[in-house]
Amino acid sequence: MTKKKILFLTDLNYVAKGRTYCDEDIYITGELREHFDVVLCHPKNAATFEKDVDLVVFRNTGGVSGFPDTYRAFVERAKASNLNVYNELTGKADMQGKQYLLDLTATGFPVIPTVDKKADLHRLPDTDTYVIKPKDGADSIGLEFISREELQARTIVDGSMLIQPKIDFLYELSFYFVDDHLEYAMYAPDKSKRWELQPYSCTAEDAAFAERFIHWNGIHHGIQRVDACRTQRGELLLVELEDLNPYLSLLMVDERTRHTFMNDFIAALNKML
Numbered sequence: 330m331t332k333k334k335i336l337f338l339t340d341l342n343y344v345a346k347g348r349t350y351c352d353e354d355i356y357i358t359g360e361l362r363e364h365f366d367v368v369l370c371h372p373k374n375a376a377t378f379e380k381d382v383d384l385v386v387f388r389n390t391g392g393v394s395g396f397p398d399t400y401r402a403f404v405e406r407a408k409a410s411n412l413n414v415y416n417e418l419t420g421k422a423d424m425q426g427k428q429y430l431l432d433l434t435a436t437g438f439p440v441i442p443t444v445d446k447k448a449d450l451h452r453l454p455d456t457d458t459y460v461i462k463p464k465d466g467a468d469s470i471g472l473e474f475i476s477r478e479e480l481q482a483r484t485i486v487d488g489s490m491l492i493q494p495k496i497d498f499l500y501e502l503s504f505y506f507v508d509d510h511l512e513y514a515m516y517a518p519d520k521s522k523r524w525e526l527q528p529y530s531c532t533a534e535d536a537a538f539a540e541r542f543i544h545w546n547g548i549h550h551g552i553q554r555v556d557a558c559r560t561q562r563g564e565l566l567l568v569e570l571e572d573l574n575p576y577l578s579l580l581m582v583d584e585r586t587r588h589t590f591m592n593d594f595i596a597a598l599n600k601m602l
Contacts, residue, residue, distance in 0.1 A: 332365050334366045334384075335368070335384050335385075335386055335598070336368055336378050336385045337358055337361070337370075338369075339351075339354045339389050341355070341369070343389065347522075347525070353389060353578075356579065357591070364595055376402075376403075376406065379410070379412060383413060383602055384601060386414075387414060388574055393573065404418055413601060415598060416550065416572060416574075417549065417550045417551055421572075422553075423571050424572050424573045427463075427465070427491055431445060434452075438541070438542075441494070441496055441568060442454060442493060443493050444492050444493075445488050446492075447481070453492070456495060458495040459476075459495060460472065460474055461492050461493075462490065463489065464488070496558055498520060498558035498560050498561070499559045501523060502515065502516035502557055502559065503516070503578075504555040505552070506539075506552065506553045506554070507590065507594050507597050509540075511536055513590065514529040514535070515528060515578055515581065528586075538557065542555050543555065546570060552594070553570065554571040555570055556570070577590075
């Protein structure tokens, strides 16, 4: 039987702090080749191959803010040609920038409180230190910690930067989903080492927290990662919802978890095909 053809978009040369994107995608594509014909390329070269494949899989390309024109052109082609893309391009979270953090704050979701105007600082909890970062940023690029006085003195164009209180959290954790199914969770017990992760055993309450954001986002076909922090009071707050090309830390999980994930991922691709 002729195998279905997959165009796997990645950047094997992308350098990320504490993560090896290329190793993860080399492993994933090695597994996929048992089931599909797979070709790898950077999104900048995608147009050459898109019409010759059955499915485009958008994976570890790094932040699309590094190639915004290329990404916009890809989305336009995908919509105009009804390209089969996994993740499907309907996400409301990082796929569209960081506006969703403002929207979720305004609607009372459990997220780190976020505004984008200094005039709205009264909506945030009292704090001596703020976090500011570009609304269209990714991978902590442009993130700064500044004092209340520095923030007041800083010239910030309203609407271009996110402003959040610095949260005194216990640890960060991530929940990994294929379609709407929770596969596994990982956490960083040392909060100064975000990507030194260990397996995390979810409670029913933890899973419900993460699933609430997956249901809000409404993606039916795609891999998503819900990043959260555990506050000193024990509650979880959303840090971000990665719904385009989340890194999976897949080589850090045990073999059984990794095998289950790949089986579910392959099943999800077949379902989309």
